[in-house]
Amino acid sequence: MPVQRRVATRGCPVAREWGLERWRLGCSLFLEWARREEEQAEGDGVLLACWPRGREKTASLGTLRRWLQPGMADSAQAQKLVYLVTGGCGFLGEHVVRMLLQQEPRLCELRIFDLHLDPWLEELKTGPVQVTAIQGDVTQAHEVAAAVAGAHVVIHTAGLVDVFGRASPETIHEVNVQGTQNVIEACVQSGTRFLVYTSSMEVVGPNVKGQPFYRGNENTPYEAAHRHPYPCSKALAERLVLEANGRKVRGGLPLVTCALRPTGIYGEGHQIMRDFYHQGLRLGGRLFRAIPASVEHGRVYVGNVAWMHVLVARELEHRAALMGGQVYFCYDNSPYKSYEDFNMEFLGPCGLRLVGARPLLPYWLLVLLAALNALLQWLLRPLLLYAPLLNPYTLAVANTTFTVSTDKAQRHFGYEPLFSWEESRTRTIRWVQAMEGSAQ
Numbered sequence: 001m002p003v004q005r006r007v008a009t010r011g012c013p014v015a016r017e018w019g020l021e022r023w024r025l026g027c028s029l030f031l032e033w034a035r036r037e038e039e040q041a042e043g044d045g046v047l048l049a050c051w052p053r054g055r056e057k058t059a060s061l062g063t064l065r066r067w068l069q070p071g072m073a074d075s076a077q078a079q080k081l082v083y084l085v086t087g088g089c090g091f092l093g094e095h096v097v098r099m100l101l102q103q104e105p106r107l108c109e110l111r112i113f114d115l116h117l118d119p120w121l122e123e124l125k126t127g128p129v130q131v132t133a134i135q136g137d138v139t140q141a142h143e144v145a146a147a148v149a150g151a152h153v154v155i156h157t158a159g160l161v162d163v164f165g166r167a168s169p170e171t172i173h174e175v176n177v178q179g180t181q182n183v184i185e186a187c188v189q190s191g192t193r194f195l196v197y198t199s200s201m202e203v204v205g206p207n208v209k210g211q212p213f214y215r216g217n218e219n220t221p222y223e224a225a226h227r228h229p230y231p232c233s234k235a236l237a238e239r240l241v242l243e244a245n246g247r248k249v250r251g252g253l254p255l256v257t258c259a260l261r262p263t264g265i266y267g268e269g270h271q272i273m274r275d276f277y278h279q280g281l282r283l284g285g286r287l288f289r290a291i292p293a294s295v296e297h298g299r300v301y302v303g304n305v306a307w308m309h310v311l312v313a314r315e316l317e318h319r320a321a322l323m324g325g326q327v328y329f330c331y332d333n334s335p336y337k338s339y340e341d342f343n344m345e346f347l348g349p350c351g352l353r354l355v356g357a358r359p360l361l362p363y364w365l366l367v368l369l370a371a372l373n374a375l376l377q378w379l380l381r382p383l384l385l386y387a388p389l390l391n392p393y394t395l396a397v398a399n400t401t402f403t404v405s406t407d408k409a410q411r412h413f414g415y416e417p418l419f420s421w422e423e424s425r426t427r428t429i430r431w432v433q434a435m436e437g438s439a440q
Ligand SMILES: NC(=O)c1ccc[n+]([C@@H]2O[C@H](COP(=O)([O-])OP(=O)(O)OC[C@H]3O[C@@H](n4cnc5c(N)ncnc54)[C@H](O)[C@@H]3O)[C@@H](O)[C@H]2O)c1
Pocket: 086, 087, 088, 089, 090, 091, 092, 093, 113, 114, 115, 116, 136, 137, 138, 139, 156, 157, 158, 159, 160, 161, 175, 179, 198, 199, 200, 201, 234, 261, 262, 263, 264, 265, 266
């Protein structure tokens, strides 16, 4: 027998206070309060008793949502949501796609939009959800508009992630900034109301001065000054997304947007981890320490980043007033460590060793080598693409403490990591072990 708990809404301070002009805000806050009450009750089937006194009724949280936010509840009622994931074939995008299929029961169609479509998409097409693969380019407004038309929610993860100088600054800007503007316009034109943007910690820092950001949160003051095209483009795109919150979409309802800022993502499919692993194998099972162990670098497991996207996308509908226009760092319980020591959590059990308790080369020499690499890249550009891992920017990022400690996502939409640190670690180790050329 499910436990039923009666809660009088007159106990809710917001319900008492709300006025007509603050109806929407009141609804969101009230629902948030009701959700917390429901969570505190044990078991399923919690019922809430509604105000006013004497005419109290019982109603489930779902019913409350339908009463208070009728426009939004329509889609929930129909259980037929169309989601679009841009960049759905990328490292993070694939995890978001798989997470949506597992965790979003209201999904009826999942559109995956990417420049390059991967063969694994085929295996998804046999399930109950209609999976539509769309090959397209976010820089082409008409292709984006066609993909967005009819979607309820857009998760925009597509981006050009390049800190190695492979692409030109113009291309990075076009994909990350113009591409995002195209997604926003497509939402507005087609009447799509919910847009989740994958931003990055790099929007904040590390900054050009290499100042530490030690376990900061979304409100920690920090001078976000950048020169590199990648963080500049992510910062501009994030601003566009946040400024678009509240714009009227086709049909007259407001667009609701928010941005997620992952720190360095790791997990199955992480290309840089793959590169480090193969480099270690080539060097006879060794990697050489270049970064002091005392420099903390924020990391987050890809499964938890994907879970956060799915949750945000779901909850934006119910907590538009609270979450619209907000930014959230992506976090979990991964330990605070240096970039290299963190990688060794996975590469160590796969047979690699990190040589040196301290960096083997002095910092000034690394700076020189990084500058030399940048010069070589520039000189060789007409002939070939020289894009090593070490350059002045990657050295500065790896050498600057940047870690987050926040519970904003937990407070605003009930986020808790889906994967514990132990599970994230085990999954990542298994993936490295299964890699081609693995020492295991
Ligand atoms: N990897 C990280 O550590 C990290 C950290 C913070 C934020 N991010 C952000 O997460 C998002 C995904 O990053 P990722 O690491 O999965 O990168 P990724 O390169 O693996 O994935 C990006 C995807 O976008 C697609 N794409 C690129 N240009 C496109 C275009 N013009 N049109 C359509 N699709 C295009 C790519 O084909 C790819 O599938 C990016 O927006 C990135 O800025 C990544």
